[in-house]
Amino acid sequence: MAECPVIEADELEKRLGNSIIVDCRYSLSDPEYGLRAYLSGHIPGAHFLDLEKDLSGPKGRHGGRHPLPPPEQFREVIERIGGTESSEYVAYDDDLTGASRFWFLCRYFGIRNVRVLNGGWEKWVREGRPVSTEVPSARRGHFQPHPAAGMVVDINWVRRMGRGYVLVDSRQRERYLGVHEAIDPKAGHIPGAVNIPYTAVTSGRGTLRPKEELEGVYRGLGGRPVVYCGSGVTACVNVLAMKLVGLDPLLYSGSWSDWVSYEDSPVATGEE
Structure with missing residues (x-):
């Protein structure tokens, strides 16, 4: 699979049965939405992954509302859907956020052959592509995660952040x-x-916007991006887009919800 982090619907339809497809739809206001939507119809062969149970770790006093899952938890997720380190994965949802989170976690834990479906579920259905309500089964896979510590930063790193970096708020x-x-x-x-x-x-x-437009969005950042959002989920869309245009961003995984969990964290308002 190519290094490009996105895949178009035409190519995915040709690859049905060859890639492990994951449905990452979710709603923060309706915890049951994702599974309900999946059971109502999904891309054939797709497995459902829950943002809270599968793509996030246990919550604590600090660390944010959606901590990265620990390695053993993500290993279980990948093996349950029949995956290995070398399997091909495609993630989709309906707004890029959950799918981008899965893409980031795969990259973080050592999986390289992973892409996000550009246009997601809505475009797939709008174009009249095949839909299924069958829940697939899979032979258990084997996966050994290898976290890439250099892809994420924590609050202590952000507080010490030196020149050459720029914080990007994705909210x-x-x-x-x-x-x-x-x-x-x-x-x-x-x-x-x-x-x-x-x-x-x-x-x-x-x-995603076309590559040339994305280059315009990020032009002039003036440093290596350190991306955050509310809890480390929607920021992954910016990380995905940045990788598409050749940038090398870091993710502050705890994000704003982690930052404000510390009473001594400074807060700014208004324009910078």
Whole structure:
């Protein structure tokens, strides 16, 4: 499989039966939405993965609302769907966020052959491609995770961050500015961060903007990107898009929900 982190629907339809497909649809406001949507119809052969149970680790006082799963948890997920280190994986959802999270976790734990379906579920259905309600079974795979520590940073690293890096906040503008915060206990952003909402790199629901447009979005960052969001999930869309244009971002996996869990963390509001 090529290094390009996305795959188009035409190519995926030709590869049905050859790739391990995962459905990563979810809703923070409706925990049952993802599984309900999957059972109502999915890409043939797709396995459902739950954001909270499969793609996130146990929550603690610190670490954010969606900590990265520990290696043994992700090993179990991959083996359950019949995967190995060399298997080909394609993830999809309906807004790129859950699929990008799976893509990032695969890369982080040592899987290279993984891509995200550009356009996701909605484009797949809109184009009249095959749909199934059959829940597939899989022979158990074998996978040994090898976490790549250099891909993620924690709060201590961010606090010591030196020159040559730039913080990129992937949340919506009003949350970055501190005008509105409905999820986390404090409003605002990490001082020094610039705001590139993950929706700014999409053209329509679940579709990345063309490469030339993405290059324009990220032009002038002035340093290696360190990306965060509310809990480390939607930031993965920016990470995906940055990799597509040749950047080498880091993910602050705990993100804003981790940052504000420490009373001494400074908070900025308004424009930087």
